[in-house]
Amino acid sequence: MTVEDCTEAVPDALERFYEQLQSADLQPLWNLTAQLLTPTPRPRAVPWLWSRATMHPLARRAIDLVPVERGGERRVLSLANPGLEGLPYAAGTLWGAIQCLGPRESAPAHRHSAGALRFVLEGAGVWTTVDGDACDMHPGDLILTPGQQWHDHTNGGDSEMYWFDGLDLPLVAALDAVFFEEYPELRQPDVAPGEHNRSAADFPRRSENMVPGGTVAALDPTPSPLLAYRWTDTDTELARLQSRWPGSAVSVEFVNPRSGASVLPTLSAAMQRVPAGVATAGVRRTGNTVAVVFAGSGHSVIDGQRFDWSAGDMFVVPSWSAVEHHAADRADLFLLRDTPVLRALGLYREQALEDPQPVTGTFRPR
Ligand code: 1HN
Numbered sequence: 477m478t479v480e481d482c483t484e485a486v487p488d489a490l491e492r493f494y495e496q497l498q499s500a501d502l503q504p505l506w507n508l509t510a511q512l513l514t515p516t517p518r519p520r521a522v523p524w525l526w527s528r529a530t531m532h533p534l535a536r537r538a539i540d541l542v543p544v545e546r547g548g549e550r551r552v553l554s555l556a557n558p559g560l561e562g563l564p565y566a567a568g569t570l571w572g573a574i575q576c577l578g579p580r581e582s583a584p585a586h587r588h589s590a591g592a593l594r595f596v597l598e599g600a601g602v603w604t605t606v607d608g609d610a611c612d613m614h615p616g617d618l619i620l621t622p623g624q625q626w627h628d629h630t631n632g633g634d635s636e637m638y639w640f641d642g643l644d645l646p647l648v649a650a651l652d653a654v655f656f657e658e659y660p661e662l663r664q665p666d667v668a669p670g671e672h673n674r675s676a677a678d679f680p681r682r683s684e685n686m687v688p689g690g691t692v693a694a695l696d697p698t699p700s701p702l703l704a705y706r707w708t709d710t711d712t713e714l715a716r717l718q719s720r721w722p723g724s725a726v727s728v729e730f731v732n733p734r735s736g737a738s739v740l741p742t743l744s745a746a747m748q749r750v751p752a753g754v755a756t757a758g759v760r761r762t763g764n765t766v767a768v769v770f771a772g773s774g775h776s777v778i779d780g781q782r783f784d785w786s787a788g789d790m791f792v793v794p795s796w797s798a799v800e801h802h803a804a805d806r807a808d809l810f811l812l813r814d815t816p817v818l819r820a821l822g823l824y825r826e827q828a829l830e831d832p833q834p835v836t837g838t839f840r841p842r
Contacts, residue, residue, distance in 0.1 A: 517762060519794040521567040522559035523778035527841040528788025531574050532638070539578040539636060546658065550583050551576055552641060555766070555790060566792050567764035569650075569814045571643035574790075577602060577631040585628035585659030590645040591699065591740040592627075594619040595768055595810045596707075597640060597788060601633020606703050608667035609674045613639065616707025616770060618730055618810075620739055622699030623648075624655075628663050640768045640790065642812040644742040675703040679733040682709045687736070688717060689727030689746050695820050696737035705730045705739075714749040714808070725750040725801070727811075738816040746811045750774065750803035758800040758829030763818045765793040765811055772807030776800065780836040789841075798833055 497504060505512075535553055544551050554564035555572040566572035571590075574597075577583060585605070594604060596613045603610045607625045621627040631637055648654055668674060679685060679702040686705065710728060717726035727748035730739050738744040747770070750756060758777075767776075773786035779797045793799045801809065818824040 517796040519568055519764070519796070520559045520561075521557040521565070521764065521792060521794045523781060523783065523792060523794060523797055523839070524555075524557055524559075525783045525785060525789060525791035525839055525841050526555050528786070530842060531790075532788065535574050535576045535638060536636070539576055544577065544581050544583050546584050546662075549586060555792070557792060559794075563646075565646045566766050566790075567646070567794055569644065569647040569817070570764050570766050570812060571641065571645040572766040572790060572792070572812065573641040574638060575629075575641050576636060576638045577629055578636055579631055579634045581631050582663060583629040584662045585626050585664045587624050587626045587657050587659070589623050589653055589655040590643050590648045591623040591742055592621045592641060592643040593739065593743060593745055593812070594621070595640040595642070595745075595770075595812075597638045597768075597770075599633075599635050599637030599639075601635060602629060602631045602637040603672060604629045605664055605666065608664055609703060610666050610672040611675070611704040612672050613637070614707060616710065618705040618710075618739075618745055620700060620703045622740055626659050626664050628659070630663065640810070642743065642745070642766060644740070644814065644817075647742060647814065647817065673704055675701060678702070681733070682713060684731075684733040684736075686710065686713050686728040686730050689729050689748065692729050692731060692736065692738060692744070694735050694737040695816060696732055696735040697741050698732075698735075699741060700732035700734070700739045702733050710747050714747065718749060718751070723751060723754065725754055725756045725803075740816070741820075742814060742817050744813045744815045746813070748801070748809045748811060750801055750807045750809070752803055752806050755802040755832070756800050758798055758831070758833060759826055760796050760798050760829065761815075761826040762795050762824055763814045764795050765799075765813050767791050767793065768810040768812075770808040770810050772803055772805045774801065774803040774805070774807045776802070777833045777835055780833050782835045782838045784838070798829055800829075800832065
């Protein structure tokens, strides 16, 4: 065999070997290392924004066109991150959506292993019944429907109601732990007919239901027994923090009053208030964030791209993206995160950015 024969034989042999690996359902790590072991997280989800101006008329149209009934269960438009190639997920681990109910409609009772929360955007007269406790919903309220608890939504009034749904469904699906069940009837009975918001009676102290953002240390595999966090309390607490640190952004995290942990084992929920003309310090953190603009206007810079926003807009900050929020008018941002999961698994990291990010482009919403 000549030298030439040998060098020709080797590529052939290697090619044949790779074919054999493929037919044996084996893959060689030496060709995958750079793609699998990235120096820092490379989420497939991209920074993205859904404007109220686009979403609201489509949700409104769905009220006319699509009934809420068994099978479909909910009138929900999911935030589908374009980086996730058609999946109905806001980010790799988080579901985000706008849900609406027309006058006198009910969304049927069911339960699932995925944990959910609702942040109310606009409307009146709706309540969500959670394991028999009817929780009234007003704009700015946070309502929990923890995993495996029966829940249905009822609009007892004459106006349309719109809220944000946040769930850990993509994470639960990735863990192959999805369970779903319909309740035998359309609505569950109230445990105490006519008496709403029973969970609040046991936990009346605001100071135990919300804490300054970034101070939660506890982890708890059980969800909060308090099911509704009221905007009036959130607003009061933000105003109190703001008077202590005038001219700075402040935030509260909603907590489980029994343990001081995040509201759900998988999800944290917080509200950040940024005064007019103020910007938050730049940061990267592991884990995904879905932000819902409750009030005000401004812009966020995410990995150098500028995202302008105003009330009712929703946007995603994927894991390890650099982010800072700038308020034009005083802004209140509701923030949903998967932080408790990262912390429980020893994967949580954050890194303060030394300088404001240079802006290299502006996002144009569809
Ligand atoms: C769900 O049960 C609700 O109960 C909303 O309102 C959104 C998204 C995925 C799976 C279940 C609800 C949902 C959901």
